Amino acid sequence: MNSLIFPETLNAYVGLSAVLFAIGFLGVLVRRNTLVIYMCLELMLVASTLAFVAFSRFNGTMDGNVFVFFILTVAAAEVAVGLAIIVALFRLRQTVQVDRLDALKH
Amino acid sequence: MGQFLFIFFACFTVFCAAGVVICKNTVNAAMCLLLCLVGVAALFVRLDTFLLAFLLLMVYAGAVVALFLFIVMLLDVRGLQAPQASRTLTLAPRVAAVALIGAGIVSFALKGRLAAPAASAVPAVGASLKLYAYLLFTTYLLPVEMLGFLLLIAMLGVIVLSKRDGEHSGYGG
Numbered sequence: 001m002n003s004l005i006f007p008e009t010l011n012a013y014v015g016l017s018a019v020l021f022a023i024g025f026l027g028v029l030v031r032r033n034t035l036v037i038y039m040c041l042e043l044m045l046v047a048s049t050l051a052f053v054a055f056s057r058f059n060g061t062m063d064g065n066v067f068v069f070f071i072l073t074v075a076a077a078e079v080a081v082g083l084a085i086i087v088a089l090f091r092l093r094q095t096v097q098v099d100r101l102d103a104l105k106h
Numbered sequence: 107m108g109q110f111l112f113i114f115f116a117c118f119t120v121f122c123a124a125g126v127v128i129c130k131n132t133v134n135a136a137m138c139l140l141l142c143l144v145g146v147a148a149l150f151v152r153l154d155t156f157l158l159a160f161l162l163l164m165v166y167a168g169a170v171v172a173l174f175l176f177i178v179m180l181l182d183v184r185g186l187q188a189p190q191a192s193r194t195l196t197l198a199p200r201v202a203a204v205a206l207i208g209a210g211i212v213s214f215a216l217k218g219r220l221a222a223p224a225a226s227a228v229p230a231v232g233a234s235l236k237l238y239a240y241l242l243f244t245t246y247l248l249p250v251e252m253l254g255f256l257l258l259i260a261m262l263g264v265i266v267l268s269k270r271d272g273e274h275s276g277y278g279g
Contacts, residue, residue: 007109008108008109008112008152008225009220009222009224009225010220010222011219011220011222012112012116013149013153014220015214016116016119016120016149018210018214019120019123020119020120020123020142020146022206022207022210023120023123023124023126023127024123024126025206026127026203026207027126027127029199029202029203030127030199030203031127033132035132035135035174035177035178035181036126036127036132036135038174039126039135039136039139039174040126040127042139042166042170043123043126043139043142046142046143046146046162046166049146049158049162050146050149050150053150053153053155053158053232054153056155056231056232057153057154057155057225057228057230057232058222058223058225058228059222059228060228060229060231061231062231062232062237062238062241063241065155065158065231065232065238066238066241066242066245066246068155068158069158069161069238069242070246070249070253072161072162072165072166073253073256073257074253074256075165075166075170076165076169076170076257077256077257077260078260079170079173079174080173080260080261080264081260081263081264081267083173083174083177084263084264084267084268085267086177086181087177087180087181087267087268088267088268090181091270096181
């Protein structure tokens, strides 16, 4: 069963979670739209939950699984507040592009 | 079969995650995020944590992505989107991205050997609902209560943020 190129081990799950996190981080770096940056932040959070669950599963413990609960809750609260801030910002500046939201620079 | 499912959902998740970054249209990016979350939920099922897979679908794919789509439609960003989204990349993000990806690949290739037994040798404790309830109401009782307050504060904060202090509060809330 483990003879395939990508066996289903803890290594594979942690690697996959690292790849997801890297993609999310890349998105935060390269994208200019605040909403897409926010989605990429969510992607990073989900990647970390995948690592938590994988470590929990392969070690036979529950703490990582319970921690995912907290991450989910915090992410939901964060999305609500962040999107409210984005909407307020859009009302003020009529844009959501980060390179135009440069009031603190001047 | 299980091996095939794992590889399929891993590739599916990574492709959809890349779609979030690549898609120019914000609605398409949100849809890619939705598919990516479905893939992660399937991986959670592979890891025998059925409750967390269900919660991920409910909270993330249900509520969070719907909220994102709602805001995207509300702001109607499509017309205002800058056409040169990726062309104006400066040098610093490129160098940082390439360096980070390179460091990740190198470190994973050199040190990425986690000693763990096979999944069949470890009991799937994440599959039982009773353990979640027991831990949440004994060991993690204080964090759970703090999360309740956090959600309350977030709700109040959103109400305050979205309320216009002008004369007509048209579409706030």
